[in-house]
Amino acid sequence: MNSMHREERIFNMKKIVLFLKGDIRSTIRDPLMLFVFTIPFLMYLLVTFGLPYVDQQIVQFSHFQLMDHRVFIVAMIMTMVPMMVGMLTGYLLLDEKDDGILQYMEVTPLKKAGYIWYRVSLPAFLSFMITMVMACILLFREPVHWSVLVAAVVVVSLLGPVITMYLASFAQNKVEGIAYTKLINLVMIAPVVTYLFDGWWTWIGYVIPLTWGVEAFIVAMNGNGSVNSMNVVILITGGVAVTLGWLYVLYLNFQRSVH
Template sequence: MLNRVFLLALTDWKNIKRDPLLIFSMLGPLLLAVLARIGLPELDRLLNQYMSFNFQAHFLIIISLVLLMTPLMIGMLFGFIILDERDEGILLYYSITPLTKVGYLYGRLLVPMGLTFILSFMIVLIQGVVQIDVFSFVPVAILLALQTPIITMIMSTLASNKVEGLALTKVINLCILVPLIDYVFTNPMVKLVMLFPVYWPVSMLINMNSSYYWYQFLIGVMVTFLWFILLKNKFQKKIE
């Protein structure tokens, strides 16, 4: 099964290379990390010089949002692949091959998770503006990876074709505001954003040195799996 999933991933890579938009979806978070490394220190210097504003205090939330862009973009990338294959009738072909529909599901959900996990560590190493302990970051990377299949399933269940998928990406990109709302506002009602799984990896990274770090990880995993269960049946029906 794993060999077949690997072959499916190789086929995906050939398709991705043909579309510049899909390539950007994969490399976009890394480019943002490079931009953060170069631009944030200079922006902090200018704001300190002309406005006496300590922008460096907000570097961590900015890097957290860059990291969150990884599952969003990778999830949307594989969502587009599923929509494209559904439009061309390729899903029926996979169901009668040795890969089977179960193997197809594994490939479409596990491969993007692995990509997100790897890219998250690459971003941490590239950004260079905040100190993040690599070993302590592992739970955050796991939780970031778990967001990817959620985004993929949202794309493939709510959109009927690639045109609708493009429109849906604008809504999905608003997920980046979920942890930012909690960061900016102090009203207790804002804590409703905890119902969204994308909130938890950002909150974990910001509170990495807190005593409730592992509690956040467990809650984040539970919230994410709840969303996964809610979307799973609709996702399976869509690819039948």
């Protein structure tokens, strides 16, 4: 029995390595995926040079300045990588859904559940690594609560698997996936609403996982001030709970869509 379990684990590891090699080849051939890896550097240029330049133009017509809201803008930028990674891995899963790979995996020791676990853990890992690089590039000269920032990166990295499952559960193919991708832009409104307005009704924005991550980033970038530990715990645990809740619901919907 132990020998069978060992052989099964070895087989699963070989399969995962094979899938990973295939994903690397797909990434190298996909210009859009390669573009994702350049985002941290492009965002550095945008924040360092783009925002001040735009403010110079705006000041001629208005007292409004984007740099006054720089922390919020950077916090929103931090969420771009997980969302884009989730979209791209979602497209990969849709291709595999069309090719019948999921049905094939059901008869292997890895099983469909193991393969899906790999498919949702990959965007989470990529999102975490690239977002951390972005944070270091954008904020290396600024006072930052790095422990809070790392926790915030963990929260937003979970958006990658959520976007992947969202596309895989609702779209039947990549063409539909591109159409559903456009709806993702609507969730960007939630943190903007909670940032601009005060009122009991803004709690609706916290149904969206993105809102928790953005607010956690804002707290982390308040490096010159003290941090309310309880507030941080609420933001991180709330963000993880809401994100995992959405991931579970979307996973169940995906399971129904492939049966």
